[in-house]
Amino acid sequence: xxxxxxxxxxxxxxxxxxxxxxxxxxxxxxAAVAVAVTVFLIRGYLQPSTPPPTPAPSAxxxxxxxxxxxxxxxxxxxxxxxxxxPLQKVRATPLVGxxxxxxxxYIGAEYCPFCAAQRWSLAVAxxxxxxLSGVALTTSxxxxxxxxxxxxxxxxxxxxxxxxxxxxxxxxxxDRNPLQxxxxxxxxxxxxLNSKRSIPFIDFGNRYVTVGAAFQPDVLQGMSWQQIADQLxxxxxxxxxxxxxxxxxxxxxxxxxQLAGPPTAVCGGPEISQLRSQI
Amino acid sequence: MAGDRRLxxxxxxxxxxxxxxxxxxxxxxxxxxLACPSGGVVDCGLVTNSRYGVIPGTALPTSLLGIAFFTxxxxxxALRRFxxxxxxxxxxxxxxxxxxxxxxxxxxxxxxWCTAAHALTLAMLLLAISRLQSAALxxxxxxxx
Numbered sequence: 001x002x003x004x005x006x007x008x009x010x011x012x013x014x015x016x017x018x019x020x021x022x023x024x025x026x027x028x029x030x031a032a033v034a035v036a037v038t039v040f041l042i043r044g045y046l047q048p049s050t051p052p053p054t055p056a057p058s059a060x061x062x063x064x065x066x067x068x069x070x071x072x073x074x075x076x077x078x079x080x081x082x083x084x085x086p087l088q089k090v091r092a093t094p095l096v097g098x099x100x101x102x103x104x105x106y107i108g109a110e111y112c113p114f115c116a117a118q119r120w121s122l123a124v125a126x127x128x129x130x131x132l133s134g135v136a137l138t139t140s141x142x143x144x145x146x147x148x149x150x151x152x153x154x155x156x157x158x159x160x161x162x163x164x165x166x167x168x169x170x171x172x173x174x175d176r177n178p179l180q181x182x183x184x185x186x187x188x189x190x191x192x193l194n195s196k197r198s199i200p201f202i203d204f205g206n207r208y209v210t211v212g213a214a215f216q217p218d219v220l221q222g223m224s225w226q227q228i229a230d231q232l233x234x235x236x237x238x239x240x241x242x243x244x245x246x247x248x249x250x251x252x253x254x255x256x257x258q259l260a261g262p263p264t265a266v267c268g269g270p271e272i273s274q275l276r277s278q279i
Numbered sequence: 280m281a282g283d284r285r286l287x288x289x290x291x292x293x294x295x296x297x298x299x300x301x302x303x304x305x306x307x308x309x310x311x312x313l314a315c316p317s318g319g320v321v322d323c324g325l326v327t328n329s330r331y332g333v334i335p336g337t338a339l340p341t342s343l344l345g346i347a348f349f350t351x352x353x354x355x356x357a358l359r360r361f362x363x364x365x366x367x368x369x370x371x372x373x374x375x376x377x378x379x380x381x382x383x384x385x386x387x388x389x390x391x392w393c394t395a396a397h398a399l400t401l402a403m404l405l406l407a408i409s410r411l412q413s414a415a416l417x418x419x420x421x422x423x424x
Protein backbone atom coordinates (compact mmCIF):
# COMPACT_ATOMS: atom_id res chain seq x y z
CA UNK A 1 0.00 0.00 0.00
CA UNK A 2 1.45 3.32 -1.06
CA UNK A 3 1.79 5.88 1.76
CA UNK A 4 1.74 9.66 1.10
CA UNK A 5 2.46 11.11 -2.33
CA UNK A 6 -0.06 11.98 -5.00
CA UNK A 7 -1.76 9.60 -7.29
CA UNK A 8 -0.33 10.14 -10.77
CA UNK A 9 -2.92 11.70 -13.13
CA UNK A 10 -1.44 10.43 -16.34
CA UNK A 11 -1.70 13.89 -17.96
CA UNK A 12 1.15 15.97 -19.44
CA UNK A 13 2.16 19.52 -18.40
CA UNK A 14 -0.51 22.31 -18.87
CA UNK A 15 -0.28 23.95 -22.34
CA UNK A 16 1.10 27.49 -22.41
CA UNK A 17 -1.46 30.30 -22.28
CA UNK A 18 -2.04 31.53 -25.86
CA UNK A 19 -0.99 35.12 -26.53
CA UNK A 20 -4.47 36.14 -27.63
CA UNK A 21 -5.82 35.37 -24.18
CA UNK A 22 -3.23 37.64 -22.53
CA UNK A 23 -3.75 41.35 -21.89
CA UNK A 24 -1.88 42.09 -25.16
CA UNK A 25 -4.97 42.71 -27.36
CA UNK A 26 -6.56 45.00 -24.79
CA UNK A 27 -3.34 46.92 -24.19
CA UNK A 28 -2.87 47.21 -27.95
CA UNK A 29 -6.33 48.73 -28.43
CA UNK A 30 -5.82 51.22 -25.61
CA ALA A 31 -2.38 52.15 -26.92
CA ALA A 32 -3.71 52.60 -30.47
CA VAL A 33 -6.47 54.90 -29.26
CA ALA A 34 -4.01 56.92 -27.17
CA VAL A 35 -1.66 57.34 -30.12
CA ALA A 36 -4.50 58.29 -32.45
CA VAL A 37 -5.88 60.93 -30.08
CA THR A 38 -2.40 62.37 -29.58
CA VAL A 39 -1.85 62.61 -33.33
CA PHE A 40 -5.23 64.30 -33.78
CA LEU A 41 -4.46 66.81 -31.03
CA ILE A 42 -1.10 67.66 -32.54
CA ARG A 43 -2.60 67.99 -35.99
CA GLY A 44 -5.35 70.25 -34.71
CA TYR A 45 -2.87 72.41 -32.85
CA LEU A 46 -0.48 72.76 -35.76
CA GLN A 47 -2.98 73.16 -38.58
CA PRO A 48 -3.81 76.81 -39.36
CA SER A 49 -7.41 77.96 -39.67
CA THR A 50 -8.81 78.10 -43.17
CA PRO A 51 -8.61 81.74 -44.18
CA PRO A 52 -11.88 83.11 -45.51
CA PRO A 53 -12.12 84.04 -49.18
CA THR A 54 -11.84 87.82 -49.40
CA PRO A 55 -13.26 89.93 -52.19
CA ALA A 56 -11.22 92.67 -53.81
CA PRO A 57 -12.24 96.13 -52.49
CA SER A 58 -13.53 97.23 -55.90
CA ALA A 59 -15.58 94.07 -56.20
CA UNK A 60 -16.92 94.56 -52.71
CA UNK A 61 -18.13 98.08 -53.38
CA UNK A 62 -19.66 96.99 -56.70
CA UNK A 63 -21.67 94.25 -55.02
CA UNK A 64 -22.88 96.50 -52.23
CA UNK A 65 -23.75 99.24 -54.70
CA UNK A 66 -25.81 96.81 -56.76
CA UNK A 67 -27.84 95.33 -53.94
CA UNK A 68 -28.55 98.66 -52.26
CA UNK A 69 -29.85 100.31 -55.43
CA UNK A 70 -32.11 97.63 -56.87
CA UNK A 71 -35.16 98.82 -58.78
CA UNK A 72 -38.09 98.63 -56.38
CA UNK A 73 -40.74 97.97 -59.03
CA UNK A 74 -38.81 95.15 -60.64
CA UNK A 75 -37.88 93.46 -57.39
CA UNK A 76 -41.28 93.98 -55.80
CA UNK A 77 -42.87 92.10 -58.72
CA UNK A 78 -41.35 88.89 -57.33
CA UNK A 79 -43.95 89.07 -54.60
CA UNK A 80 -43.39 86.46 -51.90
CA UNK A 81 -40.98 84.54 -54.14
CA UNK A 82 -42.53 81.28 -53.04
CA UNK A 83 -41.53 81.95 -49.45
CA UNK A 84 -43.99 81.83 -46.57
CA UNK A 85 -44.16 84.89 -44.39
CA PRO A 86 -41.32 84.82 -41.86
CA LEU A 87 -42.93 87.63 -39.85
CA GLN A 88 -44.34 86.80 -36.45
CA LYS A 89 -46.64 89.39 -34.95
CA VAL A 90 -45.65 90.55 -31.48
CA ARG A 91 -47.22 92.89 -28.98
CA ALA A 92 -44.79 95.14 -27.21
CA THR A 93 -44.02 98.79 -26.72
CA PRO A 94 -43.03 100.23 -30.12
CA LEU A 95 -39.31 100.07 -30.63
CA VAL A 96 -37.76 103.41 -31.45
CA GLY A 97 -34.15 104.31 -31.98
CA UNK A 98 -32.01 107.06 -30.49
CA UNK A 99 -33.40 109.56 -33.01
CA UNK A 100 -36.98 108.76 -32.07
CA UNK A 101 -37.82 106.92 -35.28
CA UNK A 102 -39.13 103.36 -35.54
CA UNK A 103 -36.22 100.96 -35.36
CA UNK A 104 -35.29 97.68 -36.99
CA UNK A 105 -33.00 95.61 -34.79
CA TYR A 106 -30.88 92.77 -36.16
CA ILE A 107 -28.95 90.32 -33.96
CA GLY A 108 -26.85 87.62 -35.57
CA ALA A 109 -23.30 86.42 -36.02
CA GLU A 110 -20.91 86.22 -38.93
CA TYR A 111 -20.31 82.46 -38.57
CA CYS A 112 -24.01 81.67 -38.82
CA PRO A 113 -25.09 80.31 -42.24
CA PHE A 114 -28.75 81.16 -41.65
CA CYS A 115 -27.82 84.74 -40.82
CA ALA A 116 -25.83 84.66 -44.06
CA ALA A 117 -29.01 84.02 -46.01
CA GLN A 118 -31.20 86.48 -44.16
CA ARG A 119 -28.80 89.43 -44.41
CA TRP A 120 -29.19 89.69 -48.18
CA SER A 121 -32.92 90.19 -47.80
CA LEU A 122 -32.59 92.65 -44.94
CA ALA A 123 -30.07 94.75 -46.86
CA VAL A 124 -32.40 94.93 -49.86
CA ALA A 125 -35.40 95.80 -47.68
CA UNK A 126 -33.61 98.50 -45.68
CA UNK A 127 -32.20 100.07 -48.85
CA UNK A 128 -35.75 100.81 -49.97
CA UNK A 129 -36.18 103.15 -47.00
CA UNK A 130 -32.78 104.80 -46.71
CA UNK A 131 -29.08 104.49 -47.37
CA LEU A 132 -27.24 101.49 -46.02
CA SER A 133 -23.46 102.00 -45.82
CA GLY A 134 -20.45 100.28 -44.33
CA VAL A 135 -21.64 96.85 -45.35
CA ALA A 136 -18.79 94.43 -46.03
CA LEU A 137 -18.68 91.02 -47.66
CA THR A 138 -17.79 87.82 -45.86
CA THR A 139 -18.73 84.16 -45.72
CA SER A 140 -20.23 82.01 -43.00
CA UNK A 141 -18.10 79.54 -41.07
CA UNK A 142 -16.14 76.91 -43.00
CA UNK A 143 -16.94 74.24 -40.42
CA UNK A 144 -20.66 74.76 -40.01
CA UNK A 145 -23.54 73.51 -42.15
CA UNK A 146 -23.75 75.27 -45.51
CA UNK A 147 -20.06 76.16 -45.17
CA UNK A 148 -18.66 79.39 -46.58
CA UNK A 149 -22.04 80.80 -47.60
CA UNK A 150 -21.34 84.15 -49.27
CA UNK A 151 -22.96 86.96 -47.38
CA UNK A 152 -22.71 90.46 -46.03
CA UNK A 153 -21.83 91.63 -42.56
CA UNK A 154 -23.50 94.48 -40.70
CA UNK A 155 -20.70 94.70 -38.16
CA UNK A 156 -19.68 98.21 -39.23
CA UNK A 157 -22.76 99.27 -41.12
CA UNK A 158 -24.57 102.56 -40.83
CA UNK A 159 -28.05 103.48 -42.00
CA UNK A 160 -29.54 106.85 -42.67
CA UNK A 161 -33.21 107.42 -43.39
CA UNK A 162 -35.94 109.96 -42.77
CA UNK A 163 -38.35 107.28 -41.64
CA UNK A 164 -36.44 104.49 -40.00
CA UNK A 165 -33.46 103.57 -37.84
CA UNK A 166 -31.41 100.40 -37.98
CA UNK A 167 -29.38 98.79 -35.20
CA UNK A 168 -27.26 95.71 -35.83
CA UNK A 169 -25.28 93.35 -33.62
CA UNK A 170 -22.94 90.73 -35.05
CA UNK A 171 -22.11 88.80 -31.90
CA UNK A 172 -19.16 86.84 -33.30
CA UNK A 173 -16.98 86.77 -36.39
CA UNK A 174 -16.93 83.78 -38.74
CA ASP A 175 -14.50 81.93 -36.45
CA ARG A 176 -16.82 82.46 -33.46
CA ASN A 177 -14.56 85.01 -31.81
CA PRO A 178 -16.58 87.63 -29.89
CA LEU A 179 -17.27 90.71 -32.02
CA GLN A 180 -20.12 92.88 -30.76
CA UNK A 181 -22.28 92.79 -27.65
CA UNK A 182 -25.95 93.76 -27.51
CA UNK A 183 -26.84 96.65 -25.25
CA UNK A 184 -28.87 95.91 -22.15
CA UNK A 185 -32.07 97.00 -23.93
CA UNK A 186 -31.27 94.91 -26.99
CA UNK A 187 -30.53 91.92 -24.79
CA UNK A 188 -33.85 92.40 -23.00
CA UNK A 189 -35.75 92.47 -26.29
CA UNK A 190 -33.82 89.43 -27.49
CA UNK A 191 -34.77 87.48 -24.35
CA UNK A 192 -38.39 88.61 -24.31
CA LEU A 193 -39.23 88.00 -27.95
CA ASN A 194 -36.91 85.07 -28.66
CA SER A 195 -36.78 82.74 -25.67
CA LYS A 196 -34.67 80.17 -27.54
CA ARG A 197 -32.11 82.87 -28.41
CA SER A 198 -32.00 81.70 -32.00
CA ILE A 199 -30.25 83.75 -34.62
CA PRO A 200 -30.71 85.57 -36.90
CA PHE A 201 -33.24 87.61 -34.98
CA ILE A 202 -34.78 90.69 -36.57
CA ASP A 203 -37.22 92.94 -34.74
CA PHE A 204 -39.33 95.30 -36.83
CA GLY A 205 -40.27 97.98 -34.34
CA ASN A 206 -41.60 95.45 -31.83
CA ARG A 207 -44.51 94.83 -34.25
CA TYR A 208 -43.05 91.86 -36.06
CA VAL A 209 -40.04 89.66 -35.55
CA THR A 210 -38.31 87.07 -37.67
CA VAL A 211 -36.38 84.29 -36.01
CA GLY A 212 -34.07 82.13 -38.09
CA ALA A 213 -33.73 82.19 -41.84
CA ALA A 214 -36.76 82.33 -44.09
CA PHE A 215 -35.04 80.25 -46.75
CA GLN A 216 -32.31 77.63 -46.69
CA PRO A 217 -28.80 78.91 -47.45
CA ASP A 218 -28.22 76.07 -49.92
CA VAL A 219 -29.53 78.25 -52.76
CA LEU A 220 -26.47 80.46 -52.27
CA GLN A 221 -23.92 77.66 -52.17
CA GLY A 222 -21.41 77.77 -54.98
CA MET A 223 -22.28 81.35 -55.92
CA SER A 224 -20.00 84.33 -55.61
CA TRP A 225 -21.16 87.61 -54.12
CA GLN A 226 -21.09 89.16 -57.59
CA GLN A 227 -23.20 86.37 -59.04
CA ILE A 228 -25.79 86.85 -56.31
CA ALA A 229 -25.85 90.61 -56.88
CA ASP A 230 -26.07 90.15 -60.65
CA GLN A 231 -28.99 87.76 -60.30
CA LEU A 232 -30.81 90.15 -57.96
CA UNK A 233 -30.42 92.96 -60.47
CA UNK A 234 -30.78 91.08 -63.73
CA UNK A 235 -32.87 88.00 -63.00
CA UNK A 236 -35.10 88.59 -59.98
CA UNK A 237 -36.97 85.36 -60.65
CA UNK A 238 -33.75 83.35 -60.48
CA UNK A 239 -33.46 80.58 -57.87
CA UNK A 240 -31.46 82.59 -55.34
CA UNK A 241 -32.84 86.01 -56.20
CA UNK A 242 -36.49 85.00 -55.91
CA UNK A 243 -35.88 83.73 -52.39
CA UNK A 244 -33.86 86.76 -51.30
CA UNK A 245 -36.33 89.21 -52.85
CA UNK A 246 -39.37 87.30 -51.61
CA UNK A 247 -38.12 87.61 -48.04
CA UNK A 248 -37.08 91.22 -48.66
CA UNK A 249 -40.63 91.94 -49.81
CA UNK A 250 -42.08 90.38 -46.65
CA UNK A 251 -39.67 92.46 -44.57
CA UNK A 252 -40.64 95.56 -46.54
CA UNK A 253 -44.27 94.85 -45.77
CA UNK A 254 -43.39 94.58 -42.09
CA UNK A 255 -41.48 97.87 -42.15
CA UNK A 256 -44.35 99.57 -43.95
CA UNK A 257 -46.71 98.44 -41.20
CA GLN A 258 -44.40 99.85 -38.58
CA LEU A 259 -44.33 103.34 -40.08
CA ALA A 260 -46.96 105.98 -39.39
CA GLY A 261 -46.68 107.38 -42.92
CA PRO A 262 -45.25 104.63 -45.11
CA PRO A 263 -43.76 105.92 -48.39
CA THR A 264 -46.13 105.17 -51.25
CA ALA A 265 -43.35 104.49 -53.72
CA VAL A 266 -42.26 101.53 -51.62
CA CYS A 267 -45.33 100.49 -49.69
CA GLY A 268 -48.05 101.25 -52.22
CA GLY A 269 -47.09 98.78 -54.94
CA PRO A 270 -49.51 95.93 -55.69
CA GLU A 271 -47.32 93.10 -54.41
CA ILE A 272 -46.21 94.84 -51.22
CA SER A 273 -49.80 95.89 -50.54
CA GLN A 274 -50.86 92.30 -50.97
CA LEU A 275 -48.23 91.10 -48.53
CA ARG A 276 -49.15 93.82 -46.04
CA SER A 277 -52.71 92.59 -46.05
CA GLN A 278 -51.54 89.12 -45.14
CA ILE A 279 -49.40 89.93 -42.10
CA MET B 280 -19.60 34.44 -12.92
CA ALA B 281 -17.04 36.92 -14.22
CA GLY B 282 -18.15 36.34 -17.80
CA ASP B 283 -21.74 37.24 -17.02
CA ARG B 284 -20.50 40.25 -15.11
CA ARG B 285 -18.72 41.53 -18.20
CA LEU B 286 -21.82 40.97 -20.32
CA UNK B 287 -23.81 42.94 -17.80
CA UNK B 288 -21.32 45.79 -17.99
CA UNK B 289 -21.51 45.73 -21.78
CA UNK B 290 -25.28 45.93 -21.53
CA UNK B 291 -25.07 48.85 -19.10
CA UNK B 292 -22.64 50.67 -21.39
CA UNK B 293 -24.89 50.06 -24.39
CA UNK B 294 -27.93 51.36 -22.55
CA UNK B 295 -26.05 54.45 -21.42
CA UNK B 296 -24.84 55.01 -24.96
CA UNK B 297 -28.40 54.61 -26.25
CA UNK B 298 -29.60 57.22 -23.77
CA UNK B 299 -26.92 59.71 -24.81
CA UNK B 300 -27.48 59.13 -28.53
CA UNK B 301 -31.20 59.46 -28.04
CA UNK B 302 -30.75 62.72 -26.15
CA UNK B 303 -28.51 64.16 -28.87
CA UNK B 304 -31.05 63.13 -31.49
CA UNK B 305 -33.80 64.93 -29.60
CA UNK B 306 -31.69 68.07 -29.30
CA UNK B 307 -31.01 67.96 -33.04
CA UNK B 308 -34.74 68.21 -33.66
CA UNK B 309 -34.97 70.81 -30.91
CA UNK B 310 -37.33 68.70 -28.92
CA UNK B 311 -35.20 69.40 -25.85
CA UNK B 312 -32.54 72.01 -25.14
CA LEU B 313 -28.89 71.01 -25.36
CA ALA B 314 -27.34 71.07 -21.89
CA CYS B 315 -23.73 71.84 -22.58
CA PRO B 316 -21.33 74.73 -22.11
CA SER B 317 -20.58 76.91 -25.11
CA GLY B 318 -18.03 79.49 -26.03
CA GLY B 319 -14.98 77.47 -25.00
CA VAL B 320 -13.19 74.39 -26.29
CA VAL B 321 -16.11 72.29 -25.05
CA ASP B 322 -19.03 73.44 -27.16
CA CYS B 323 -21.57 70.76 -27.97
CA GLY B 324 -23.69 73.13 -30.02
CA LEU B 325 -20.81 73.96 -32.31
CA VAL B 326 -19.96 70.31 -32.84
CA THR B 327 -23.47 68.94 -33.27
CA ASN B 328 -24.60 71.86 -35.46
CA SER B 329 -21.56 71.64 -37.72
CA ARG B 330 -21.77 69.99 -41.10
CA TYR B 331 -20.36 66.88 -39.43
CA GLY B 332 -23.33 66.71 -37.12
CA VAL B 333 -25.36 65.11 -39.87
CA ILE B 334 -24.77 61.92 -41.81
CA PRO B 335 -23.15 62.97 -45.14
CA GLY B 336 -25.68 63.40 -47.92
CA THR B 337 -28.59 63.53 -45.51
CA ALA B 338 -30.17 65.75 -42.93
CA LEU B 339 -30.14 62.94 -40.37
CA PRO B 340 -28.15 63.56 -37.19
CA THR B 341 -24.96 61.57 -36.67
CA SER B 342 -26.35 60.50 -33.30
CA LEU B 343 -28.66 58.11 -35.16
CA LEU B 344 -25.56 56.08 -35.95
CA GLY B 345 -24.96 55.87 -32.23
CA ILE B 346 -28.49 54.62 -31.65
CA ALA B 347 -27.96 51.92 -34.27
CA PHE B 348 -24.57 50.95 -32.88
CA PHE B 349 -25.64 50.62 -29.27
CA THR B 350 -28.85 48.80 -30.16
CA UNK B 351 -27.04 46.17 -32.20
CA UNK B 352 -24.34 45.89 -29.52
CA UNK B 353 -26.96 45.27 -26.88
CA UNK B 354 -28.60 42.61 -29.02
CA UNK B 355 -25.32 40.81 -29.72
CA UNK B 356 -24.48 40.83 -26.02
CA ALA B 357 -27.89 39.42 -25.16
CA LEU B 358 -27.41 36.68 -27.78
CA ARG B 359 -23.90 35.96 -26.42
CA ARG B 360 -22.38 36.31 -29.88
CA PHE B 361 -18.97 37.32 -28.56
CA UNK B 362 -17.00 37.25 -31.81
CA UNK B 363 -19.62 39.29 -33.67
CA UNK B 364 -19.92 41.66 -30.76
CA UNK B 365 -16.16 42.20 -30.73
CA UNK B 366 -16.10 42.82 -34.48
CA UNK B 367 -19.09 45.19 -34.21
CA UNK B 368 -17.45 47.16 -31.42
CA UNK B 369 -14.17 47.30 -33.33
CA UNK B 370 -16.02 48.79 -36.29
CA UNK B 371 -17.70 51.23 -33.95
CA UNK B 372 -14.35 52.29 -32.57
CA UNK B 373 -13.08 53.05 -36.06
CA UNK B 374 -16.05 55.36 -36.60
CA UNK B 375 -15.41 56.91 -33.18
CA UNK B 376 -11.78 57.60 -34.09
CA UNK B 377 -12.95 59.39 -37.25
CA UNK B 378 -15.40 61.50 -35.26
CA UNK B 379 -12.75 62.31 -32.66
CA UNK B 380 -10.44 63.35 -35.51
CA UNK B 381 -13.12 65.75 -36.76
CA UNK B 382 -13.56 67.20 -33.28
CA UNK B 383 -9.88 67.64 -32.48
CA UNK B 384 -8.27 68.37 -35.84
CA UNK B 385 -11.03 69.99 -37.90
CA UNK B 386 -13.57 71.60 -35.59
CA UNK B 387 -11.12 72.01 -32.71
CA UNK B 388 -13.97 71.82 -30.28
CA UNK B 389 -15.30 68.98 -28.19
CA UNK B 390 -18.78 67.81 -27.42
CA UNK B 391 -18.89 66.30 -23.96
CA TRP B 392 -21.94 64.18 -24.71
CA CYS B 393 -20.27 62.82 -27.83
CA THR B 394 -17.09 62.11 -25.88
CA ALA B 395 -19.08 60.14 -23.31
CA ALA B 396 -20.61 58.02 -26.08
CA HIS B 397 -17.18 57.50 -27.61
CA ALA B 398 -15.77 56.37 -24.26
CA LEU B 399 -18.65 53.91 -23.86
CA THR B 400 -17.86 52.48 -27.31
CA LEU B 401 -14.25 51.93 -26.28
CA ALA B 402 -15.35 50.35 -23.00
CA MET B 403 -17.68 48.00 -24.86
CA LEU B 404 -14.88 46.90 -27.15
CA LEU B 405 -12.47 46.23 -24.30
CA LEU B 406 -15.09 44.25 -22.38
CA ALA B 407 -16.05 42.36 -25.53
CA ILE B 408 -12.42 41.41 -26.20
CA SER B 409 -12.06 40.25 -22.62
CA ARG B 410 -15.26 38.20 -22.78
CA LEU B 411 -14.26 36.70 -26.13
CA GLN B 412 -10.91 35.72 -24.67
CA SER B 413 -12.64 33.97 -21.76
CA ALA B 414 -15.04 32.16 -24.04
CA ALA B 415 -12.20 31.01 -26.30
CA LEU B 416 -10.16 29.79 -23.31
CA UNK B 417 -13.18 27.88 -21.97
CA UNK B 418 -13.63 26.17 -25.31
CA UNK B 419 -9.94 25.38 -25.45
CA UNK B 420 -9.93 23.84 -22.01
CA UNK B 421 -13.06 21.89 -22.77
CA UNK B 422 -11.40 20.58 -25.91
CA UNK B 423 -8.28 19.50 -24.00
CA UNK B 424 -10.10 17.84 -21.14
